[in-house]
Amino acid sequence: xxxxxxxxxxxxxxxxxxxxxxxxxxxxxxxxxxxxxxxxxxxxxxxxxxxxxxxxxxxxxxxxxxxxxxxxxxxxxxxxxxxxxxxxxxxxxxxxxxxxxxxxxxxxxxxxxxxxxxxxxxxxxxxxxxxxxxxxxxxxxxxxxxxxxxxxxxxxxxxxxxxxxxxxxxxxxxxxxxxxxxxxxxxxxxxxxxxxxxxxxxxxxxxxxxxxxxxxxxxxxxxxxxxxxxxxxxxxxxxxxxxxxxxxxxxxxxxxxxxxxxxxxxxxxxxxxxxxxxxxxxxxxxxxxxxxxxxxxxxxxxxxxxxxxxxxxxxxxx
Amino acid sequence: xxxxxxxxxxxxxxxxxxxxxxxxxxxxxxxxxxxxxxxxxxxxxxxxxxxxxxxxxxxxxxxxxxxxxxxxxxxxxxxxxxxxxxxxxxxxxxxxxxxxxxxxxxxxxxxxxxxxxxxxxxxxxxxxxxxxxxxxxxxxxxxxxxxxxxxxxxxxxxxxxxxxxxxxxxxxxxxxxxxxxxxxxxxxxxxxxxxxxxxxxxxxxxxxxxxxxxxxxxxxxxxxxxxxxxxxxxxxxxxxxxxxxxxxxxxxxxxxxxxxxxxxxxxxxxxxxxxxxxxxxxxxxxxxxxxxxxxxxxxxxxxxxxxxxxxxxxxxxx
Numbered sequence: 347x348x349x350x351x352x353x354x355x356x357x358x359x360x361x362x363x364x365x366x367x368x369x370x371x372x373x374x375x376x377x378x379x380x381x382x383x384x385x386x387x388x389x390x391x392x393x394x395x396x397x398x399x400x401x402x403x404x405x406x407x408x409x410x411x412x413x414x415x416x417x418x419x420x421x422x423x424x425x426x427x428x429x430x431x432x433x434x435x436x437x438x439x440x441x442x443x444x445x446x447x448x449x450x451x452x453x454x455x456x457x458x459x460x461x462x463x464x465x466x467x468x469x470x471x472x473x474x475x476x477x478x479x480x481x482x483x484x485x486x487x488x489x490x491x492x493x494x495x496x497x498x499x500x501x502x503x504x505x506x507x508x509x510x511x512x513x514x515x516x517x518x519x520x521x522x523x524x525x526x527x528x529x530x531x532x533x534x535x536x537x538x539x540x541x542x543x544x545x546x547x548x549x550x551x552x553x554x555x556x557x558x559x560x561x562x563x564x565x566x567x568x569x570x571x572x573x574x575x576x577x578x579x580x581x582x583x584x585x586x587x588x589x590x591x592x593x594x595x596x597x598x599x600x601x602x603x604x605x606x607x608x609x610x611x612x613x614x615x616x617x618x619x620x621x622x623x624x625x626x627x628x629x630x631x632x633x634x635x636x637x638x639x640x641x642x643x644x645x646x647x648x649x650x651x652x653x654x655x656x657x658x659x660x661x662x663x664x
Numbered sequence: 665x666x667x668x669x670x671x672x673x674x675x676x677x678x679x680x681x682x683x684x685x686x687x688x689x690x691x692x693x694x695x696x697x698x699x700x701x702x703x704x705x706x707x708x709x710x711x712x713x714x715x716x717x718x719x720x721x722x723x724x725x726x727x728x729x730x731x732x733x734x735x736x737x738x739x740x741x742x743x744x745x746x747x748x749x750x751x752x753x754x755x756x757x758x759x760x761x762x763x764x765x766x767x768x769x770x771x772x773x774x775x776x777x778x779x780x781x782x783x784x785x786x787x788x789x790x791x792x793x794x795x796x797x798x799x800x801x802x803x804x805x806x807x808x809x810x811x812x813x814x815x816x817x818x819x820x821x822x823x824x825x826x827x828x829x830x831x832x833x834x835x836x837x838x839x840x841x842x843x844x845x846x847x848x849x850x851x852x853x854x855x856x857x858x859x860x861x862x863x864x865x866x867x868x869x870x871x872x873x874x875x876x877x878x879x880x881x882x883x884x885x886x887x888x889x890x891x892x893x894x895x896x897x898x899x900x901x902x903x904x905x906x907x908x909x910x911x912x913x914x915x916x917x918x919x920x921x922x923x924x925x926x927x928x929x930x931x932x933x934x935x936x937x938x939x940x941x942x943x944x945x946x947x948x949x950x951x952x953x954x955x956x957x958x959x960x961x962x963x964x965x966x967x968x969x970x971x972x973x974x975x976x977x978x979x980x981x982x
Contacts, residue, residue: 483958491957639809
């Protein structure tokens with residue numbers, strides 16, 4: 347018995363086929379990547395001491411032994427300032443000076459510094475009035491799209507609102523017009539009522555395993571307030587850092603050293619229309635355990651065999 | 665200098681950023697999978713001799729030593745007949761009895777048998793009047809979504825027209841209404857005029873590397889006639905088999921033993937509206953060399969650093 351369901355925030359169509367998680371898999375090539383051992387590598391452009399291999403530094407936080415986080419221009423930008431059609435800036439934010447650092451082993455303090463850097467670069471890029479959206483994301487390991495192993499995040503300012511964000515905003519706007527209530531508030535209330543999919547809840551944030559999502563095992567962190575990402579104060583960044591630190595320790599227990607993506611979805615900027623009433627900043631945390639196959643590519647239908655309640659239970663923390 | 669371009673048949677938005685193909689990659693984890701050596705494995709449910717491990721057989725072509733291609737019910741179907749909302753049948757089509765067989769080393773004859781099986785199962789599934797679309801696709805290797813190594817294809821009948829096919833049909837329909845000409849005819853004419861992206865051309869089929877596509881290195885095979893997939897005659901299936909055999913030998917030279925997907929996009933069935941005037945059957949052949957990262961997941965924008973002309977030149981055959 348299969349159900350056809352829509353992800354309420356994206357409208358993605360997902361076939362619930364829970365038995366498929368039991369299908370046999372050839373063992374070959376199913377291993378996780380090897381964990382990085384060395385704290386420093388001579389040939390890594392992002393390691394502390396190898397600064398000459400990167401472009402201009404735009405931000406850093408220093409510790410006793412040198413920088414701890416650091417952002418630089420991307421040498422191979424997706425967008426640049428040379429085109430009329432699409433332009434913006436693309437920076438690489440080095441998560442930690444440690445080559446073997448990663449979200450699974452970073453301390454609360456390291457997460458806090460990282461988030462401070464996210465905010466600093468966001469605020470800087472937002473000063474350009476032609477910028478309509480700023481995308482912060484992270485790829486960890488090759489299968490999640492990372493070309494270099496040293497842990498890093500990316501920030502890209504864009505002269506357009508990207509289609510996926512526009513899609514989410516349109517959906518939440520239509521919901522608001524119809525129900526006179528924010529879709530995100532409705533989701534937060536429903537998840538708190540149901541409880542089984544909640545990983546963590548406090549006054550500012552709710553962390554859940556959504557029942558319906560195209561990426562198996564996706565986790566979503568919702569802002570409860572109407573704050574934009576760049577409006578987070580020092581204490582809120584600290585709290586967010588603590589949550590990420592706890593969450594990724596749990597994710598490591600469940601999935602091991604697994605590739606993942608982080609996508610921050612916040613509000614467009616420098617636009618006439620405001621979306622504070624209906625839209626909420628949120629973060630998609632996407633383990634890349636499974637690859638989409640020809641069915642998904644061919645149909646734009648997705649298949650979910652995840653038990654969200656069970657996964658949330660395993661990931662839950664205080 | 666970046667350009668923002670739309671894939672004409674899907675409307676996907678692609679940023680052309682050709683310099684990015686030069687960015688450094690850590691060597692680790694970038695290797696291809698190991699090629700399979702054994703022609704038979706005792707523990708493989710799809711090998712000849714292990715038929716007791718599969719569900720009911722629905723089709724086979726026999727050679728002197730036993731079956732050469734064979735289709736069976738999928739033990740872990742994405743859809744089944746138990747739901748009102750979405751239903752259909754899901755069969756696995758075993759490409760060849762050889763465990764070490766694959767599109768890179770299959771003979772013209774093996775491709776012909778495989779396509780005969782595709783057509784047979786399609787025609788069978790199309791007899792159910794509630795079926796609206798039949799999707800044929802193939803996943804090769806884990807990174808392309810395959811759970812078992814033994815080469816196999818899949819066919820799924822659906823009670824709905826999947827969103828991706830509906831999207832392509834709507835685009836070609838709008839183009840036809842506006843221009844009184846098929847978008848696919850226009851693309852075929854343009855590619856033949858430009859020539860540099862053409863891999864192979866004959867009276868029935870055109871094979872090209874599209875300039876704009878979200879998947880780097882994608883190849884498209886267009887039907888020149890208005891034929892639906894299931895209308896292909898024996899001689900046309902043979903010719904298609906010959907083209908695939910030649911193409912995959914070339915792909916092996918260029919990409920090595922690389923994961924890929926095949927997606928056949930043909931016409932919906934049992935619907936009132938006909939799309940023969942504007943839509944054309946076509947096949948997406950998608951090497952899975954690169955993984956989408958947080959940028960693509962977060963924005964639904966894609967980045968192309970492929971030189972289509974150069975790739976087409978390398979893949980060209982007679």
